[in-house]
Amino acid sequence: MSLDKESVKKVASLARIRMSDEELERMMPQLSKIIGFVEQLAEVNTDNVEPLANVVDITPELRKDVVNDGDCADKILKNAPEETQGYFVVPKVVE
Amino acid sequence: MSKLTDLTITSALTGLENKDFTAVELAQAHIDAMAEHSALNAYITETPDIALKQAKASDKRRASGDAGALDGIPLAIKDLFCTNGVQTTAGSRILKDFIPQYESTVTQKLFDDGAVMLGKTNLDEFAMGSSNTTSYYGNVINPWKREGDNTDLTPGGSSGGSAAAVAAKICMGATGTDTGGSIRQPASFCGITGMKPTYGRCSRWGTVAFASSLDQAGTFARSVEDNALLLRSMSGHDPKDSTSANKDVPDFLAALTGDIKGKVIGIPKEYRVDGMPEEISALWQRGIEWLESAGATTIEVSLPHTHYALATYYVIAPAEASSNLARYDGVRFGHRAKEDDLTDMYEISRAEGFGEEVKRRIMIGTYALSSGYYDAYYIKAQKVRRLISQDFLSAFEKCDALLTPTAPSAAFAIGENEDDPIKMYLNDVFTVPASLAGLPGISIPAGVDSRGLPLGLQVIGRPWDEETVFKVAGVVENLAQFAYVPQTVKKAAA
Numbered sequence: 116m117s118l119d120k121e122s123v124k125k126v127a128s129l130a131r132i133r134m135s136d137e138e139l140e141r142m143m144p145q146l147s148k149i150i151g152f153v154e155q156l157a158e159v160n161t162d163n164v165e166p167l168a169n170v171v172d173i174t175p176e177l178r179k180d181v182v183n184d185g186d187c188a189d190k191i192l193k194n195a196p197e198e199t200q201g202y203f204v205v206p207k208v209v210e
Numbered sequence: 211m212s213k214l215t216d217l218t219i220t221s222a223l224t225g226l227e228n229k230d231f232t233a234v235e236l237a238q239a240h241i242d243a244m245a246e247h248s249a250l251n252a253y254i255t256e257t258p259d260i261a262l263k264q265a266k267a268s269d270k271r272r273a274s275g276d277a278g279a280l281d282g283i284p285l286a287i288k289d290l291f292c293t294n295g296v297q298t299t300a301g302s303r304i305l306k307d308f309i310p311q312y313e314s315t316v317t318q319k320l321f322d323d324g325a326v327m328l329g330k331t332n333l334d335e336f337a338m339g340s341s342n343t344t345s346y347y348g349n350v351i352n353p354w355k356r357e358g359d360n361t362d363l364t365p366g367g368s369s370g371g372s373a374a375a376v377a378a379k380i381c382m383g384a385t386g387t388d389t390g391g392s393i394r395q396p397a398s399f400c401g402i403t404g405m406k407p408t409y410g411r412c413s414r415w416g417t418v419a420f421a422s423s424l425d426q427a428g429t430f431a432r433s434v435e436d437n438a439l440l441l442r443s444m445s446g447h448d449p450k451d452s453t454s455a456n457k458d459v460p461d462f463l464a465a466l467t468g469d470i471k472g473k474v475i476g477i478p479k480e481y482r483v484d485g486m487p488e489e490i491s492a493l494w495q496r497g498i499e500w501l502e503s504a505g506a507t508t509i510e511v512s513l514p515h516t517h518y519a520l521a522t523y524y525v526i527a528p529a530e531a532s533s534n535l536a537r538y539d540g541v542r543f544g545h546r547a548k549e550d551d552l553t554d555m556y557e558i559s560r561a562e563g564f565g566e567e568v569k570r571r572i573m574i575g576t577y578a579l580s581s582g583y584y585d586a587y588y589i590k591a592q593k594v595r596r597l598i599s600q601d602f603l604s605a606f607e608k609c610d611a612l613l614t615p616t617a618p619s620a621a622f623a624i625g626e627n628e629d630d631p632i633k634m635y636l637n638d639v640f641t642v643p644a645s646l647a648g649l650p651g652i653s654i655p656a657g658v659d660s661r662g663l664p665l666g667l668q669v670i671g672r673p674w675d676e677e678t679v680f681k682v683a684g685v686v687e688n689l690a691q692f693a694y695v696p697q698t699v700k701k702a703a704a
Contacts, residue, residue, distance in 0.1 A: 118577075126573050130532060131560055132560045132561050132564065132569055132572065133554075133557035133560070133561040134561065142569075142570070145631060146570070146573055146574060146577070148631070149570075149631060149632065150574070150577065153591070155518065155521050156521050156522065156525070156590050156591060156594055157590070158518075159518055161590065161594060165593070165596060166592030166596065167592050167595045167596035167599060168423065168592060169453075170409050170599060170646070171410050171648045171673055172673065173410055175452035175453060176449075176452055176456060177452075178452075187311075190311035190312075191311075191542075193309065194308055194311075195541075195543065196540060196541075196543075196544075196546035203542055205541055205552060206551055206554075207550075207552075208552050
């Protein structure tokens, strides 16, 4: 299967990665090749096979639903590109 | 006495205990060696001040009889583990200047046992690569060269900096992470030993995520014993990672008895792939003979879905990556493009912050997860993953461990295999299947090719049976007597 430029553009937009026309052109054959490669999976008979999400035989443990961390707003904001008065600052979203 | 940087971890611990040298002297010897080998670009961030401070504290602990299992041992940390107050980049521009305010569980455990941190090692961006050439912080150079040829070779990837640093003796051991082969393949390329434990053996908390159902921390060192020692410190349940196993951590060192009499070693026939270099088949055969000479039985086993492992991996890993990497949006941390519109800010921050390979994988993953394709790609790959996992479990009904080559080639030149992503992905053909099945695997240097480059053999074990993996690896190590030294190290010693 080969992806056309419009499809690649749509994927880039879903992935929130801005791409120039030139990049889309470059990405197109590469993605098509990889998708073509993984399409061999269609050959495998997987009737009655359950998808495997958790590879090892452990059941994740639930912890008590209690606060066990916090009160560290300064640490959380430490790497913020922009912050003020304990908040992250982002471009205006609502007019 | 030999140079301090030549010691293994176990012999250095004896030397420290006997007061032959101090932890400060040991750290300083490595800091000097790091300066001498800076051209390898193995470290993204060097932390000599932290190392000396930790070493000083270690000497104090040892003097008062409180030394831990790794006290005073200088290690390198892959720059994918968050280190409190020390820049952690994941090899990406998007995390340039990111200073974690917390410590990953794995590094915390190493420090609790007294380890000393020399610095943060280079890696493929977000651990996506097999050559360490996708790092924003430049290529890592393999300390090995082909005989009579000065071409720079890759150390493998993604943990290329860690493997190169251990091989060049600019640390005694290092942490790595392995998603599809990122510990075992670079260990093979750099002539050292690298161990990926069972998925869930080490906590993933504080390790920058690539593909969460596959990512697992592990170790690099210059002996099997040293790997066992490091892994024991790093392992164990962590309430902060619900996928870390609540199982007792065995004494991996105690498994190194050298006794494999009666063990059955499986040789997977599907790993005899077309076009495998003769030298690698020959080395594999030698490995089989070594194990037989030590009293093990070898049998041929079949892993029928091996052929589909790479395709399965290249759906699952990118899909999980596209989801994990959605967090890099320029809002809370990481690179932000200065844009007035929110969507522009997201899209341009990510366009500027991520490199080619990461973008490619996010795109593949986004496509595989997108509406209309989810069942055909992602669910299908998860189903094939179950078949691959079942192949191994059936094989382990007949044998105790598997022996395979680690990689289909020796280290290649920087820039080679770059023209075609699939060609690069084929590097992981022998390591990806065990990753998909969550199994422990180790690479041990077992010989060199005709051009003097190291080649590794891989031992794969049952889930949670790192002990057999170490035991068999110890026998391979003993019989291989791998004593080659990279040219870069020889030159520095001359």
